[in-house]
Amino acid sequence: MFDVKIVNGHILDGTGNPWTKLDIGIINDTIVEIGQLKDAPSKETIDAEGLVVSPGFIDTHVHSDLLCLRPEVHKIKVMQGVTTELFGQDGISVAPVSSETKPIWQKQLKGLNGDIGDWPWESIDDYLSYLEQSDLIGNNTYLVPHGGARTLVMGFEGRKATKEEMTEMRKIVEKGMEEGAVGVSSGLIYPPNIYSDKEELIEICKGAARYDGCFVVHIRNESNKSLEALEEVIDVARITGVRLHVSHFKVAGELNRDKFTKSLQLMDEAREEGIEVTFDQYPYTAGSTVFHSILPPWMHEGGTEKLLERLKDKDVRNRIKEDFLHNEDYENWVRNCGWENIVIASVGSEQNKEAENKNMLKIAELWNTTPEEAAFDLLLEEEANITMIAHWGDEEDLIYGMQHPLQVVGSDGIFGGKPHPRLFGTYPRVLGEFVREKGALTLSEAVRRMTGAPAQLLRLKDRGLLIEGYKADIVVFDPTTVKDRSTYEEPLLEPVGIKYVLVNGLLAVKDEQFTGMTAGRVIRSGVATPVN
Incomplete structure (x- = not known):
């Protein structure tokens, strides 16, 4: 008897191959059989009629x-189908x-x-x-x-x-x-x-x-x-x-x-x-990273404490401003994207919450200063505990x-x-906007890029594909409705269309809701001795 079986779905196995109309039988944490299993006994059955069954998504960054x-x-990762992270x-x-x-x-x-x-x-x-x-x-x-x-x-x-x-x-x-x-x-x-x-x-x-x-x-x-x-x-x-x-x-x-x-x-x-x-x-x-990365490399020597000390010096601030304008020798976000395209995503304290979701020009206007000085002051007040979004x-x-x-x-x-x-939205966005709506990728190719391809990169031996003997990390989604809802203005909106997610054979998502199941594992490399 299976612990779980998934029937009537279209299987995309992670290789990029077209779908097959097969069923999956799971015992404990492992896929033990793929075939015609509708009549096989099982403790739990997932009817995937009209749905796609794929390997769990592997997030490489x-x-x-x-x-x-x-x-x-952390539940938002599994709610968009991610079962393994690097x-x-x-x-x-x-x-x-x-x-x-x-x-x-x-x-x-x-x-x-x-x-x-x-x-x-x-x-x-x-x-x-x-x-x-x-x-x-x-x-x-x-x-x-x-x-x-x-x-x-x-x-x-x-x-x-x-x-x-x-x-x-x-x-x-x-x-x-x-x-x-x-x-x-x-x-x-x-x-x-x-x-x-x-x-x-x-x-x-x-x-x-x-x-x-x-x-x-x-x-x-x-x-x-x-x-x-x-x-x-x-x-x-x-x-x-x-x-x-x-x-x-x-x-x-x-x-x-x-x-x-x-x-x-x-x-x-x-x-x-x-x-x-x-x-x-x-x-x-648009990308996102720590806000202090806007500063030139010489500002970072010695770590965050010394960076903050330097920011109190007017002459240092003037030197940074010159770098913002002219220095091409580092990843100069200010010069490349402009202050209007640099948006504060998060700050560590309550006192500057008003800065979140505003670009640096708007913050400078609110504070009656220049964007450069606003950036320096914000870094000091928040002790550099800030992330940003840069539209690039x-x-x-x-x-x-x-x-x-x-x-x-x-x-x-x-x-x-x-x-x-x-x-909140990466994987459903690929499946909804770029596969279904824009046709930039086929569904089987998109799934390969989320599953089999990253598993190959990481040399995962038993994940990333739907194969007998592999671990039962599985996503069941509706290709007609899957979609991200998170936006720059409202980034905490959960996606839709990810119906079921299994991690090591246990249901982490059921009917698009997190079950509370914590079945994740640490995957250590199996290479403990030199190979060359």
Whole structure:
């Protein structure tokens, strides 16, 4: 007897193949039979007549590293069909840390990953073990964050590493891989990663490649120098043999639009050369990140405390203003997008809640000052605990990238305040707007980009496809109604059309409602010994 069977649905198995009209039988956490099972006995039956049955969606870019511990907050991921997430993004995450670096990271990451109080872990193994003992809605897997390794070796110093320091970082990456990480990440616009050079990236990637890991990277520039930034990480992959995955691929700014197709061509050429490269993309023409990333790199040396001290100096403020106007050597959001396209998504305190969901020109007007001074004051008052939304692009480019064979879907969702609508809407938006309404993708191809393709990237052995013997992470959705409802103005609206979601064989979503089930697991890499 099956514990659960799903009958009468159209199965899209995650490979990109057309649908099949078959049933699925589940015992415990595993798909044990796919076939004609209508008459087979089962404790529970889901009638999927008129619905699509697909593997659970795998989100390759998230910031749920802490708030996965809060099911009442984290439930929105499973309500849009996400059953597995990849933590440890952008080279800035919650492990590994030490007693010296932990307080700095807790302060620095508060705006990005949220605040759960003290972290009762230091190593990656400690962190993953803590998650394993917690109530998790979905599955998760982890990347070794470059910044975590770097600060263990050299703190937040704003300089290049020595060869000896690079070697120490590589050893920390290798230890993280042995403890279950699936790769290494970096975010080359964020401190302290921003101070690294290509030689340092090569060394940490050697550590990941040795254990068959991937390199997931927010490249050094996504605007005027995006081609050079992409060439840098492709060369890292070429030298080390690591699998390269480019996070939230985009090219920001109208003046840089020609670089979008050129970037995709670079990735195609790398593939032809034999480099395994992929990228993820969210279905919006605006991004979201920490607000202090608008500041030039020299402001970040020493961490958040020193940044805030510098902001009190009038001469420093004037120097930053000059950088906003003229500096092309960093990811200059102000110059590339304009203050009118930079919107405050969340602040940490109540006193500045009025700033949420307003662009910086509007905030400056309300405060009777300039947008530059408003930004500096807001950073000081909130101790940099702010996230922003930056409107950067064009939908024509978005669709062009979405249709590229190397693309997978990733949300880059950030919790807190009035977040970017991608937190609540990414996967239903792809299925509703870009598949059903605009015809940018076929349904089977969209499902592949959410399931089988990211599972291949992460080398997941038993998830991402609907195959007998695989884990029963399954989404049942209505292709005629599935849709995101979250907007920039009202980002906390839940999607519609995601009827059922199973995580490890248990119903986390039933009739579009979260059941309270916490059946998620930590998925550690099975590669604990070197492969090369």
